[in-house]
Amino acid sequence: MEPIVKVEGVAKCYRRVQALDGVSFDVRPGEIFGLIGPDGAGKSTLFRLMATLLCPERGRITVDGLDTVADYRALRCRLGYMPGRFSLYPDLTVEENLAFYATLFGATVRENYHLVEDIYRQLEPFKTRRAGHLSGGMKQKLALCCALIHKPAVLLLDEPTTGVDPVSRKEFWEMLRRLKREGITMVVATPYPDEIRATDRMAFIFGGQVRGVGTPEEMLARFSDILCPPGLAREPAGAQAEHVIEVKDLVKRFGSFTAVDHISFSVSKGEIFGFLGANGAGKTTAMRMLCGLSRPTSGAGRVAGFDINTQQEQIKKHIGYMSQKFSLYDDLKVWENIRLFAGIYGLPEDVIAPRTEEVLRTLGLAAERDTLVGALPLGWKQRLAFSVATFHRPDIVFLDEPTGGVDPKTRRQFWELIYQAADQGITVFVTTHYMDEAEFCGRVSIMVDGRIRALDTPEGLKQTFGEKDMDGVFHRLAREATRNAD
Amino acid sequence: MVLKFLIEKEFKQMRRNPVIPRLIVLFPCMMMILMPWAANLEIKYNNLAVVDADHSATSRRLVEKVASTDYFNLVANAPDYGRSLECVERGEADIILEIPDHFEKGLATGQPVEVQISANAVNGTKGGLGSSYLTTVVNDFVAQETGAPDAARLSVLNLYNPHQDYKLFMVPALLVVLLTLVSGFLPALNIVGEKETGTIEQINVTPLGKSAFILGKLIPYWVVGLVVLTIAMALAALLYGIVPVGSVGLIYFFSGVFILTISGFGLLISNYSGTMQQAMFVMFFFLIVFILMSGLFTPVRSMPQWAQWMAAFNPLTYFIQVMRMLFLKGCGLSDLWPQLGKLLSFMSVFAVAAVWSYRKTNG
Numbered sequence: 082m083e084p085i086v087k088v089e090g091v092a093k094c095y096r097r098v099q100a101l102d103g104v105s106f107d108v109r110p111g112e113i114f115g116l117i118g119p120d121g122a123g124k125s126t127l128f129r130l131m132a133t134l135l136c137p138e139r140g141r142i143t144v145d146g147l148d149t150v151a152d153y154r155a156l157r158c159r160l161g162y163m164p165g166r167f168s169l170y171p172d173l174t175v176e177e178n179l180a181f182y183a184t185l186f187g188a189t190v191r192e193n194y195h196l197v198e199d200i201y202r203q204l205e206p207f208k209t210r211r212a213g214h215l216s217g218g219m220k221q222k223l224a225l226c227c228a229l230i231h232k233p234a235v236l237l238l239d240e241p242t243t244g245v246d247p248v249s250r251k252e253f254w255e256m257l258r259r260l261k262r263e264g265i266t267m268v269v270a271t272p273y274p275d276e277i278r279a280t281d282r283m284a285f286i287f288g289g290q291v292r293g294v295g296t297p298e299e300m301l302a303r304f305s306d307i308l309c310p311p312g313l314a315r316e317p318a319g320a321q322a323e324h325v326i327e328v329k330d331l332v333k334r335f336g337s338f339t340a341v342d343h344i345s346f347s348v349s350k351g352e353i354f355g356f357l358g359a360n361g362a363g364k365t366t367a368m369r370m371l372c373g374l375s376r377p378t379s380g381a382g383r384v385a386g387f388d389i390n391t392q393q394e395q396i397k398k399h400i401g402y403m404s405q406k407f408s409l410y411d412d413l414k415v416w417e418n419i420r421l422f423a424g425i426y427g428l429p430e431d432v433i434a435p436r437t438e439e440v441l442r443t444l445g446l447a448a449e450r451d452t453l454v455g456a457l458p459l460g461w462k463q464r465l466a467f468s469v470a471t472f473h474r475p476d477i478v479f480l481d482e483p484t485g486g487v488d489p490k491t492r493r494q495f496w497e498l499i500y501q502a503a504d505q506g507i508t509v510f511v512t513t514h515y516m517d518e519a520e521f522c523g524r525v526s527i528m529v530d531g532r533i534r535a536l537d538t539p540e541g542l543k544q545t546f547g548e549k550d551m552d553g554v555f556h557r558l559a560r561e562a563t564r565n566a567d
Numbered sequence: 568m569v570l571k572f573l574i575e576k577e578f579k580q581m582r583r584n585p586v587i588p589r590l591i592v593l594f595p596c597m598m599m600i601l602m603p604w605a606a607n608l609e610i611k612y613n614n615l616a617v618v619d620a621d622h623s624a625t626s627r628r629l630v631e632k633v634a635s636t637d638y639f640n641l642v643a644n645a646p647d648y649g650r651s652l653e654c655v656e657r658g659e660a661d662i663i664l665e666i667p668d669h670f671e672k673g674l675a676t677g678q679p680v681e682v683q684i685s686a687n688a689v690n691g692t693k694g695g696l697g698s699s700y701l702t703t704v705v706n707d708f709v710a711q712e713t714g715a716p717d718a719a720r721l722s723v724l725n726l727y728n729p730h731q732d733y734k735l736f737m738v739p740a741l742l743v744v745l746l747t748l749v750s751g752f753l754p755a756l757n758i759v760g761e762k763e764t765g766t767i768e769q770i771n772v773t774p775l776g777k778s779a780f781i782l783g784k785l786i787p788y789w790v791v792g793l794v795v796l797t798i799a800m801a802l803a804a805l806l807y808g809i810v811p812v813g814s815v816g817l818i819y820f821f822s823g824v825f826i827l828t829i830s831g832f833g834l835l836i837s838n839y840s841g842t843m844q845q846a847m848f849v850m851f852f853f854l855i856v857f858i859l860m861s862g863l864f865t866p867v868r869s870m871p872q873w874a875q876w877m878a879a880f881n882p883l884t885y886f887i888q889v890m891r892m893l894f895l896k897g898c899g900l901s902d903l904w905p906q907l908g909k910l911l912s913f914m915s916v917f918a919v920a921a922v923w924s925y926r927k928t929n930g
Contacts, residue, residue, distance in 0.1 A: 372772050375929050393928045394774055402772040406765040412583045413576065424572025425773045453583075 085110040085235060085266050086131065090140035093126055100126040102289045103140070108235075108268060113261055115283030115297065116270045119307055119488040121458035123289040124270045125165060128239045131268065132162040145234045158186060161233035163224050165240045165270075165486075171213025175204050178212050179226055186231030196263065197226040200256050216361035218249025225256065229265075236260070238269040242276065243486040244405070246359040246514050247552060248559040254279055272488050273515075274309055275552075277301065307490040313500065313521055323350045325477055325508050326371065328389075331380035333366050340366040342531035343380070348524075350476075353499065353509045355519050355539075358528030359559045364512045365405065365481055367528070371510070372402050372479055385476045398426075401470030401478040401507075405485070407462055409469060411455030415446060418454055419469055426473035440468045443501075460491035464498060471502050478502060480511040484518065496521055516552040525551070527558050534558050569775060573783025581787065587753070595795050598745045599802035603734045613697040616643040616651040616660035623671035629708050633664065638700045655687050662686045662697045664705075674712050738803050739890035740863045743825075743883060745799055747854060750792040750826045754833035755850040757784055758925070759840045771927045781922045785830050792826035793819065812897030818890070821903070824910045825886045831917030832882075838924040857883045882913040 084107035093101045101123045108114040116124050129135045131142055133153040142149045147156040169178050176190075179201070183190045194201070200222050207215065212223060221241055228236060238257075242250045254276060257267060271277060277297050284294045285304050293300055301308050326348040333341040341363045348354045358364045369375040371384050373393030382389040385399035409418045416437055423433045441447045444464055454462060463483055471478050480499075484492045496518065503509055511522065519525050519539060526536040535542055535558060539551055548554045581587050615633065619626050634641040642660050645651035654660040665683040667673075673680035684701050688694030761767040770780065796819070803809045811818055833850060840846035860874060861867075861883035867875055878884045885906040892898040900907075 373928055374768070374771055397772055397927075398774040400772070402769070404765065404768045404772075406768070408765040408767075408769040410576070410580065410766055411764070412580050417576070417579060421572050421576045422769070422773065425569055425770070425775045427569065427774075 082109055084108055085145055086114075086268065087143045088127075088131070088140070089142070091127075091130060091137045091142060092139040093123075093130060093135065093137055100289055101130075101137075104286070104289070104291050105140070106284045106291055106294050108266060109282075110266055111261065111264055112281040113257060113267045113269060113279070115277055115280035116268060116286060117277055117283050117300070117308070118286035119491060120460050120486070122286045124286055125239055127286070128162070128164075128237050128268075128270070132160060132237055133157060158231065159234045161228035161231070161236040163228045163236070163238045163241055165243065169212040169220060169224055169227065172211060174209050174211055175215070175223055176208040178223060179230060182227040183230045188231040190230060193230055193232045196232055196260075197229050199259060200226050200229075216249075218245050218253070218360045221245055221249070221253060222256070225253070229260070234266065236265055236267045238267060240270050240272065240486060242271060242273065244360075244482060244514065246362075246559065247516055247555055248359055248562075250276070250514075251556070272486060274301070274489060274517075277308065307488060310490050310493045312517070313493065313496055324348065325350045325386075326354075326382070326384050326510065328371070328382035329380060331367065331370060331382055331389075332378045333363075333370060333375065334378045339531055341370070344528070344531075344533045346526060346533060346536055348477075348508060348510060350508055351503060351506050353503050353511065353521070353523045355522030355525040356510060356512045356528070357519055357525060357555060358512075359562060362528040362559075362562070363531040364528055368479055368481055368510070368512065371396075372400060373397050374402075399476045401473065401475040403463075403466045403470045403478070403480045403483050405481040407459075407466060409454050409462065409466055412453060414451050414453055415441070415457070415465060416450050418465070419472060422469050423472050428473060436472065440472065444468055444498075460487040460494070463487065463491075464495055467495065467498055467502075471507060474505075475507065477508040477510060480509065482512055482514065484513065484515065492518065516550065516555055519551040519555070527555060529558055529562050534561070569779050570783055570786070573779065574786055577783065577787040581791075591749070591791055591795060592798065594749060595745055595799035596802065598741055599738075599799050599806065602741050603737055603807065611637055612640050613638060613662050613693070613700075614642045614660045615639040615701075616645055616654045616663045617641060618645050618648055618651045618663065618665040620647075620668045621666050621670035625671040625674060625712060626666045629666065629670075629705065630664075632708055633701065633704050636700075636704060638697070638704075652685075655685075660687075661693065662701060664701060674709065677713070680709075734807050735809055735895065736891075738807065738809050739894040740887060742796065742799055742803075743861075743863065743887050743890055744858060746792055746796060746822060746826060747829055747858065747883060749795050750788050751829045751833045751854055752847075752850055753791065754784060754788050754830045755836045755840075755846045756843055757788075758834060758837035759843055759846040762841070763843060777925050777927060778922050781834060781918070781925060784834055785827060785918070785921075788830045788833075789823065789826050792830070793823065796822050809894070811894045813893035813899070817900060817903070818893050821886065821889045821893070821907070821910065824907070824914055825882065828882050828910060828914040828917055831914065831921045834921040835917060835924055838921065838926075857881050860884070861887050863887055882910060885909045 086108035089105050091101055091104045104127065116127060118124055126135065130137055131144060131149065133149045133156055136150050144156055145159045147159065149156060170181070173181060180190055204219065204223055204226070207219065212220065215223065225241065242253055245253065250273070257269070261267065269280065277283060278301070280297055282295060283297050283300050285292045285300050293303055324347045328347070329345045330343045331341055331345070332339065332343055344367060356364055356368065366375065370377050370389060371382065373389065373396045377390060384396045387395040387399070389396065410421070413421065419437050419440065420433055441450060446461065446465065449457065449461070454465065457465070467480070467483060484495050492515065499509055499511070513519065522539065524536065524538050525542060526533050528534065535545070537545065542554045543549065543551070546554045546557055548557060617630050619630060630641070633639050643651065643654045645654060648663070648665055651660065651663045651665070655663065663685040665685070667681055670680055670682070672678070682705055684698050686694040686698040758767070761770070836850050836853070837846050840849060860878050861881050862878060863883070867878045867884060870878065889903055889906045892902065
């Protein structure tokens with residue numbers, strides 16, 4: 082069978098960085114082809130090359146028989162491209178976004194509606210809502226509709242499910258399989274092992290080169306050190322009686338919408354507490370209240386011994402926080418970021434300097450001391466952000482989806498840092514969409530529609546619900562959600 | 568103590584910005600090298616059409632006298648007023664001088680003579696100044712001819728700017744515009760920029776005090792403003808020989824107060840904006856109003872009452888007064904107390920509002 086995408090000896094470099102070097106592979110018509118590799122391997126560059134947004138320095142790429150350099154105009158009508166970050170206009174409504182993308186390609190929503198019908202039906206109730214107000218999972222579905230509306234032959238999906246909860250991810254992949262039956266070829270990048278397994282064939286890319294092409298089973302076995310590292314084993318530290326977080330009937334309303342609905346729980350000192358929930362279940366809102374970034378509508382709570390209603394600034398002295406969106410200064414160097422935040426927390430100069438060296442050594446970033454943070458790969462940035470959040474030795478560290486979008490090996494390294502911090506007696510409060518990470522936590526709570534639906538150790542939860550892993554428990558509970566995407 | 572880290576950070580970020588360091592040098596150069604020539608209110612080379620109905624030696628001498636000045640360019644000699652008006656309509660002439668029949672005879676016999684001047688006032692300043700120059704020239708001529716030069720001689724003495732040099736008048740005003748733009752826009756875009764990149768979140772979750780945060784933003788822009796002022800004043804001295812008559816120390820002192828005022832205002836806007844675009848537009852709106860209502864180009868006294876009230880609530884009004892008084896009149900601090908008081912009030916109001924409106928914990 083003639084391949085529909087043909088990549089032959091492609092090389093691309095940005096200034097001095099060789100992003101891709103001699104990359105070749107073929108994609109057969111009608112298959113779901115995975116482009117898998119660690120962060121910074123060159124996957125996004127490859128996607129941009131295939132999408133005719135970049136020109137290769139050497140080699141050539143043909144898609145559907147058209148060359149990406151010579152025939153780019155004709156090719157663009159045959160391609161659907163969904164970049165890693167949301168490509169929607171947040172100020173346009175759902176239907177306006179779809180109509181806009183259709184018009185861009187000279188198509189109408191009506192003529193290709195059958196292609197997106199299944200997906201769009203779920204979005205229909207929200208069609209007059211602005212895209213910026215949709216939940217992560219819904220945004221991805223809309224973005225997929227927009228990439229499909231001109232009926233492309235090949236769909237390029239660059240990490241479409243990063244930051245999306247497991248239930249929405251599963252739905253998203255069901256849609257991909259349906260599209261496959263329609264005969265659409267898909268090239269997709271993903272950091273999730275279950276999604277890697279769902280591809281027909283995949284290429285493993287590392288350091289700008291293709292290291293292997295084959296079925297996901299073969300590849301996962303061959304590159305298991307990066308794609309499925311061994312699990313982390315840890316003796317659960319003896320739970321201490323002292324509670325560092327205590328929350329009673331906490332409520333947060335935005336207008337008529339109740340984001341967090343009477344939640345109560347407590348976290349012991351030194352515990353690793355997993356705070357799970359689907360996109361829009363209210364995790365981030367709850368966490369922001371605990372950190373003193375947002376004022377509760379009602380309810381009481383104490384964090385590190387201070388009241389969350391009145392003593393926000395006191396709380397801030399005793400906690401560290403790492404937000405979902407990477408939020409160190411890209412235009413400052415590694416050591417400068419550390420120094421800035423250490424200074425803000427009031428550490429004296431003679432403590433900052435030696436501790437900085439110590440942290441850089443532990444992170445293995447000593448050589449990157451003078452690198453601008455913006456130039457670091459995502460996985461390194463995340464580990465740096467964690468170290469900055471714990472640099473002042475806080476009582477509690479809050480992590481909001483700290484490992485979004487990185488490969489399993491990098492995530493494992495991140496969890497080693499979490500364990501080190503916990504061993505030093507720092508309480509860890511973490512949200513995540515990775516169910517394997519949920520297994521690493523001491524106790525786990527699962528939020529559904531603003532309420533805490535279950536709270537126990539991972540073992541306890543699995544027993545209660547009779548599921549074999551956390552993924553099963555999560556799906557079971559998250560399916561109960563009626564709120565549907567906010 | 569914390570301030571040191573914050574200021575260090577702002578300067579590092581500023582230095583690594585691809586645009587701002589260049590802007591800090593280029594902007595004052597541009598303002599001082601080009602603008603004094605462009606912002607010139609002197610009207611030269613008005614195109615003049617003459618309708619000479621008298622055809623006498625005296626009327627020809629008047630026309631020669633007018634045409635020999637720098638202010639007028641004789642472009643047409645029309646046979647009647649209608650034709651000369653056509654010249655104006657075609658855009659060839661700006662002003663018409665109509666000399667009546669019996670002009671010479673009238674001057675000789677002392678009969679009243681009516682010379683008519685018609686100016687195109689589409690550009691009000693140009694029309695107004697052109698007709699007043701022309702009136703002066705004609706009156707001079709008549710006085711000479713009738714031999715009664717001393718009947719009522721007017722003597723005009725331009726105080727503090729004896730040669731009515733427009734550069735001398737405009738340079739202090741341009742300094743004000745320069746400081747307003749640089750130290751207004753940069754802070755306005757700063758906090759909202761941190762909101763857009765998400766770094767503000769990391770700051771908000773630290774125990775950093777609000778005043779320290781705002782001061783950490785104000786001080787770097789204060790320094791930038793003073794650097795810009797220094798470059799601009801050096802250029803004014805080098806290029807035009809314009810040095811302040813009053814104390815340079817006082818100029819720096821007042822500029823320092825003014826920069827804090829306008830930067831505080833910028834930070835205030837930044838706190839309330841959600842995106843850079845919003846902050847840019849809102850700031851632009853206010854700065855245009857501030858600049859136009861400040862007496863920079865048109866005297867405040869000649870504005871309608873409501874506009875004068877608005878000007879009274881405009882920090883630029885006072886700073887422009889101060890700069891002109893210091894540059895041209897050489898006033899001392901004792902003459903400037905009222906302005907100082909007002910500027911200091913504006914400064915405190917804006918700085919306090921900037922701190923107050925910055926929210927570390929949202930509702």
